[in-house]
Amino acid sequence: MNALRLCGLTLASLLAARESVAPEGKEGPRPTIEDLEVRESDDALRVSFGVEGAFAGEVQERMESGLTVTFSHRVELLARRALPIVPSRVLARAIVDSTARYDSLTRQYYLSRKTTRESSRAMESVEEETSLTTVSRSEAEAEAWLTTLQDLLLPAPPPSATGRRLRVRVRTILGRRYHLGIFPANDSVDAEHVLAP
Numbered sequence: 001m002n003a004l005r006l007c008g009l010t011l012a013s014l015l016a017a018r019e020s021v022a023p024e025g026k027e028g029p030r031p032t033i034e035d036l037e038v039r040e041s042d043d044a045l046r047v048s049f050g051v052e053g054a055f056a057g058e059v060q061e062r063m064e065s066g067l068t069v070t071f072s073h074r075v076e077l078l079a080r081r082a083l084p085i086v087p088s089r090v091l092a093r094a095i096v097d098s099t100a101r102y103d104s105l106t107r108q109y110y111l112s113r114k115t116t117r118e119s120s121r122a123m124e125s126v127e128e129e130t131s132l133t134t135v136s137r138s139e140a141e142a143e144a145w146l147t148t149l150q151d152l153l154l155p156a157p158p159p160s161a162t163g164r165r166l167r168v169r170v171r172t173i174l175g176r177r178y179h180l181g182i183f184p185a186n187d188s189v190d191a192e193h194v195l196a197p
Contacts, residue, residue: 029053030053030189031052031054031174031189032051032189032191033050033051033189033190034049034051035050036168036192038168039151043155045154046151046154047151047152047170048151049148049149049170050148051146051147051172051174052147054071054146055143055146055147063100063101063102064102064104066101066103068099068101069099069100069101070099070100071146071147072095072172073095073098074093074094074095074170074172074173075096075152076090076169077091077092077166077168078090078091078167079165091166093154094115094152094154096114096115096149097113098146098147100146108136109137109138109141109145110133110134111133111136113145117154165194166194166195167192168193168195169192170190170191170192171188171189171190173188
């Protein structure tokens, strides 16, 4: 009897949590990665893109309240394996953490960015760079800092992978959300670009 009562309470709480979540139409459109462009040079790829619709609602409220907002951009160069059931091989990876914080006393945005690059040789970190903190008074500049990357350098594939079909995958983690008010999960958007053979 107690097990049945527990199941009933669990079902009721799940239905109540589902009702309390705002429909997608009220939150606005889902963020998307736009204008994903990959340019090839001699020893590297240059990746540019922007995340549209991410700097609104909850993110803007967090920023205005003085909390630090971080968007983590993960850009990977992948080679397809011979068998379709085997996951793609990661040849290179760049992770860019863009951070912004608003100071209401000085009315300035403090912006910082950390970039880590990894190569395919056992995925060891081959280069890491951290930019200095910049200061801005413009909300539009803070939004562009978080959501836009221009000419991100991604190491070129090793010679053994040049005969394979390559693609660039971009994932931006916008923060954390809680499903049913309990289970944490990363709120992210993805996009891919297949390189011409």
